[in-house]
Amino acid sequence: xxxxxxxxxxxxxxxxxxxxxxxxxxxxxxxxxxxxxxxxxxxxxxxxxxxxxxxxxxxxxxxxxxxxxxxxxxxxxxxxxxxxxxxxxxxxxxxxxxxxxxxxxxxxxx
Amino acid sequence: xxxxxxxxxxxxxxxxxxxxxxxxxxxxxxxxxxxxxxxxxxxxxxxxxxxxxxxxxxxxxxxxxxxxxxxxxxxxxxxxxxxxxxxxxxxxxxxxxxxxxxxxxxxxxx
DNA sequence: CGGAATCCGACGGGATACTG
DNA sequence: CAGTATCCCGTCGGATTCCG
Numbered sequence: 001x002x003x004x005x006x007x008x009x010x011x012x013x014x015x016x017x018x019x020x021x022x023x024x025x026x027x028x029x030x031x032x033x034x035x036x037x038x039x040x041x042x043x044x045x046x047x048x049x050x051x052x053x054x055x056x057x058x059x060x061x062x063x064x065x066x067x068x069x070x071x072x073x074x075x076x077x078x079x080x081x082x083x084x085x086x087x088x089x090x091x092x093x094x095x096x097x098x099x100x101x102x103x104x105x106x107x108x109x110x
Numbered sequence: 111x112x113x114x115x116x117x118x119x120x121x122x123x124x125x126x127x128x129x130x131x132x133x134x135x136x137x138x139x140x141x142x143x144x145x146x147x148x149x150x151x152x153x154x155x156x157x158x159x160x161x162x163x164x165x166x167x168x169x170x171x172x173x174x175x176x177x178x179x180x181x182x183x184x185x186x187x188x189x190x191x192x193x194x195x196x197x198x199x200x201x202x203x204x205x206x207x208x209x210x211x212x213x214x215x216x217x218x219x220x
Numbered sequence: 221c222g223g224a225a226t227c228c229g230a231c232g233g234g235a236t237a238c239t240g
Numbered sequence: 241c242a243g244t245a246t247c248c249c250g251t252c253g254g255a256t257t258c259c260g
Binding site (some may be wrong): 005008009010011012013014016017018020023024027061062068083086087089090091093094096097098099100101102104105108109 | 115118119120121122123124126127128129130132133137172193196197199200201203204205206207208209210211212214215
Binding site for chain 3 (some may be wrong): 007035036037040048049052068071072073074075076
């Protein structure tokens with residue numbers, strides 16, 4: 001079973017995106033539906049096990065949907081739900097902040 | 111030594127806030143300077159070891175400053191830097207998103 | 221192709237006791 | 241008061257191999 005839902009909203013958000021890969025997966029899926037292999041390729045260095053684990057967790061949390069096509073060879077597509085997509089502003093903010101941070105830290109430490 | 115700085119801005123941001131406590135610490139310090147004991151009390155359930163570890167890491171990352179008063183009994187104050195404080199918008203977004211998420215999920219699963 | 225299975229190490233974190 | 245010092249544990253993630 002999954003973890004408890006914290007009462008604090010910040011913790012809730014963190015619970016969903018605070019691991020190493022989830023945000024990067026979301027980032028990729030913001031461009032649109034993708035297949036397992038596409039995700040694996042575009043997310044540099046993730047192992048299939050970890051990718052699967054993260055995708056399943058995110059599915060369970062309602063951030064994305066998994067669609068299996070009963071074909072040979074198999075085909076599985078992942079798509080963000082509306083809830084998942086609504087994280088976009090936060091991701092955008094993180095891009096901005098991260099960029100700024102790198103700039104400032106460089107000045108500070110150099 | 112600390113971790114490598116990722117090139118991707120999102121990863122940079124995540125590196126700094128993706129653990130269980132850092133965001134909550136920032137959240138507390140957004141109200142203003144606080145002492146070790148105050149943080150420990152207001153952050154529910156954190157152990158002194160972990161709190162120390164996180165504070166030191168955040169200090170090293172330039173998110174906050176640590177000020178020691180050479181008194182007996184000791185007094186140590188923690189204050190956000192400008193960089194640390196600039197995370198506020200993201201935290202605010204996380205509050206909003208987390209609140210929405212809880213609302214929507216309740217509808218879905220119930 | 222999209223995983224599942226296995227093994228394994230590292231790290232974050234928890235509880236508790238102790239100290240300058 | 242503000243930490244250290246231990247010890248211990250669980251989870252995440254990495255690498256690799258195998259399967260339907």
